[in-house]
Amino acid sequence: MIRISQLKLGVNHTKEDLLVKVSKLLRIPVAGMTSYEIIKQSVDARKKDAIRFIYTIDIETKDEESIVHRVKDANVTLAVKKEYQFPQCGTEALANRPVIVGSGPAGLFCAIMLARSGYRPLILERGEDVDKRQQSVDGFWNGGLLNPNSNVQFGEGGAGTFSDGKLNTLVKDPVMRNRKVLELFVEFGADPSILYVNKPHIGTDVLSKIVKNMREEIIRLGGEVRFNSLVTDILMKDGNISGVMVNEREEIPVDTLILAIGHSARDTFHVLERRGVPMEAKAFAVGLRIQHPQEEINRSQYGKDAPEVLGAGDYKLTHQCKSGRGIYTFCMCPGGYVVNASSEEGRLAVNGMSYHKRDGENANSALIVTVTPDDFGDDSPLAGIAYQRKLEEAAYQLGKGNIPIQLYGDFKNNCKSGTFGDVKPALKGGYEFTNMREILPDYISESIIEGVEAFEGKIRGFRRKDAILAGVESRTSSPVRITRDEAFESRIRGIYPCGEGAGYAGGITSAAMDGLKVAEAIASRYKSFSF
Known part of the structure; x- marks a missing residue:
């Protein structure tokens, strides 16, 4: 089997375009390929006017060793397909089924x-x-x-x-x-x-x-x-x-x-x-969800006239705060919704959700800050759960049982929101305008603000004043x-x-x-x- 890496084509290419490019690279006819399999496809969007797909492809054909030797390209190598193997059954007897x-x-x-x-x-x-x-x-x-x-x-x-x-x-x-x-x-x-x-x-x-x-x-x-x-x-x-x-x-x-x-x-x-x-107890992360227009994210990631084949754009952002804490985006949902993800009465948590087509008007992601057992105030194995519950109880009370929401500009200025801007909410569940600085510890709020301001340098419009925040995001991983x-x-x-x-x-x-x-x-x- 021959593995070809770093094979680049325009995003609107056809299957025939792909096979022809492989044929020219290996100097064999298309009909000479017994089979092919795409192993990886990624997007190179560094040049917005020339976005490309980058492929890794496995090809089966005759005389593979001689072809690789003749081509003399570091991205064309011989490969052996690896497959997962489940172990043979053991010898101890089970009295009951697992x-x-x-x-x-x-x-x-x-x-x-x-x-x-x-x-x-x-x-x-x-x-x-x-x-x-x-x-x-x-x-x-x-x-x-x-x-x-x-x-x-x-x-x-x-x-x-x-x-x-x-x-x-x-x-x-x-x-x-x-x-x-x-x-x-x-x-x-x-x-x-x-x-x-x-x-x-x-x-x-x-x-x-x-x-x-x-x-x-x-x-x-x-x-x-x-x-x-x-x-x-x-x-x-x-x-x-x-x-x-x-x-x-x-x-x-x-x-x-x-x-x-x-x-x-x-x-x-x-x-x-x-x-x-x-x-x-183990470290996890807490914070808020932020919503932007999906069109704005697409434009930032792919340019003004993004090809439809690329779908809804996504992102993953990180920042090291002056305090030493890390803030990062998590579970980014292109074309998605912020949902009420509560599981306990009197406590409220949110999450992000997208359908397969990712065709909603907004993008959302969690803005979360790392917390460790040192923040929990207790050395119990379940101290992180108590930490989560405290935040969720505050969110439930502040939102009167609904999802607390706030515009980013108001969050930054530490004041309650009262109306939406140009960004309209994409939510599953009722909502209530609040000041979510009342929910979070100062070190979380300050980290979120510092992170959003820093992320503006990577995605233009990320810190727009009318971006919608929702909280609290507390179920990022197990505590x-x-x-x-x-x-x-x-x-x-x-x-x-x-x-x-x-x-x-x-x-x-x-x-x-x-x-x-x-x-x-x-x-x-x-x-x-x-x-």
Whole structure:
């Protein structure tokens, strides 16, 4: 196989243009290529009047070694295709099937791999299936009551179901777990382009269909998925897991428990603390969401007449503040919405969400500032949760139960907003004009202002006075880490902390990859039930 890197074409090129360019580079006819596969596609927008796609492509043809030798180009090399390998089943016997708590990316991907190897996993999900969950969330956004167990944070698909559905990750991937995750997404309904585009995304509307398809496959393979099943206690015997209590009344025997509980499962963290499961507080980040017109972001990133094929522009910005704290944009949602992402009564949190087409009028992203256990005022493993709750309670009170919003110019001047400017809100849920300086500690507010002013140097118009802020963004990642050893197991034998809630991931893809890691650990140790 021949790998070609740094292959550049205009953004409006055709498939034939691509093949002709490869043909000329390798000096072989197009008909001489047995097959080709796009490995990566990225955008070079440094010259706004000459934006290009940059490709990495694998080609199969005859006499590959001689072709590479003849071409003598550093970007043309021989390559061997690497594929993900799931381990052979182990030899220890399981008395009970593995139980997975949570059906977010970590839980679902762990379950699908175990199900395909004959382990018949049981998923316990506190929330509703994705269709009923959508109804509950829509009802809440339209003024109805919050369902504490089925909302933007909890339910089939996890918190990622109501997000932009980004699939990029910075996790190193020598064994091809990232690729396997993307392949599974495609298998269950995602567009195949996610296998090669530089910043793949799915969108909340498509992701909801994918998680349902994954659930049906798990069930077809002998697994089980139970909704409205909150784990209210864990049972132990001789220092090992022995069972779980569901909904305070049903006991299920367990010898292998995967805790893929998500970063907002605060009641479950308290159960684990009470039962002596080792945990520690960890750093995370908090702040606000900011909205700009998407057209303004497109113009900044791609120029005045951006080709439609590029879609909605995005950005990722960072700044080191004078105080030493870092501020950065997070979970940027092109053409998206700011949503009420609350999961507890009397507390309010926001998140960003985009549909697959990303065709909304506004872009939004979180402006978040790093906080560490030193900021929490307590050395408890759950001190970060208390820190989050304090901010969310203040946001709920200030917004009278609605999303607190404020124009950036008023935030900077420390005064309450009363009307919108030219930027119109794109929100899911009611809103209330406020002064959000009353919610945040000064060190967060000051960092946000310094960051927005600095980001103006990278995206013109970023600090516009009528940009809309919404808060509070407090669920960026888990404030807790459930400790585990090199075999992915807790000190409480039989418990496998997994994914973002356990403190080992930071998004959909990395959580799914961690689900694969835990499935590998269980499969390499235990016999399956089917093989």
